[in-house]
Amino acid sequence: MASPEPQSDAPSEAPSEAQAARPDAPRPGLWALWREDLRSHRGEWSRPGFLSLAVYRFGVWRMGVKPKVLRAPLSLIYRFFFVRCRNVYGIELPYSAAVGRGVVIEHQGGIVVHGNTVIGDRCILRQGCTLGIRRLDQLDDAPVLEDGVALGAGCVVLGKVTLGTGCSVGANAVVLKDVPAGAVAVGIPAKVLGTP
Numbered sequence: 001m002a003s004p005e006p007q008s009d010a011p012s013e014a015p016s017e018a019q020a021a022r023p024d025a026p027r028p029g030l031w032a033l034w035r036e037d038l039r040s041h042r043g044e045w046s047r048p049g050f051l052s053l054a055v056y057r058f059g060v061w062r063m064g065v066k067p068k069v070l071r072a073p074l075s076l077i078y079r080f081f082f083v084r085c086r087n088v089y090g091i092e093l094p095y096s097a098a099v100g101r102g103v104v105i106e107h108q109g110g111i112v113v114h115g116n117t118v119i120g121d122r123c124i125l126r127q128g129c130t131l132g133i134r135r136l137d138q139l140d141d142a143p144v145l146e147d148g149v150a151l152g153a154g155c156v157v158l159g160k161v162t163l164g165t166g167c168s169v170g171a172n173a174v175v176l177k178d179v180p181a182g183a184v185a186v187g188i189p190a191k192v193l194g195t196p
């Protein structure tokens, strides 16, 4: 169960490792993030994953435009492209989620990200991934993916669970508990195979 609609108005890119280490460091602008996402998607600008991330970055960036009279048309543009990504590519990635740098969305279709989800740097999302809430009375409890998490096709991650750095989730797994860093979790409900 996932509610991908934005839960708050706060612009919310997850701080990268470099930014976390140096919080005063200048944050990259929209153009730099677009270029970086394009590189992560092998330079193929027509990939739905890249285009959806580009719309997401724009949605976050436009929240930094303070005069409401300027932000309103940008929000309309964002909304238009957000709906297009959802309806055409099947990728729902609302701006209120926190998405780090170098994230790759491989393929498209059935990708749903709750508005409170945190996705760290260099994570990989594949087709059919759901990152959502577990129950309707826990609307804010969304997953946290640390850096370098790889999600297999069709996996479902529910509730306030943390997927540790560099862990992998198998195709079609249903993750209901935390996964330790570096571990591989498979099955329904997902069980950890082992840690390196």
Ligand SMILES: CC(C)(COP(=O)(O)OP(=O)(O)OC[C@H]1O[C@@H](n2cnc3c(N)ncnc32)[C@H](O)[C@@H]1OP(=O)(O)O)[C@@H](O)C(=O)NCCC(=O)NCCS
Pocket: 107, 126, 151, 152, 153, 168, 169, 170, 171, 172, 173, 184, 185, 186, 187, 193
């Ligand atoms: C989970 C995954 C990363 C494990 O890879 P791995 O570390 O090489 O693990 P192995 O292939 O050695 O499998 C280890 C065990 O887990 C089982 N397993 C692997 N993937 C599984 C899955 N998705 N669901 C259930 N069990 C799985 C294997 O059968 C094996 O069980 P066994 O020890 O009883 O024989 C990989 O199987 C996977 O699912 N990757 C997702 C990739 C993907 O979605 N690709 C789509 C591209 S479009």
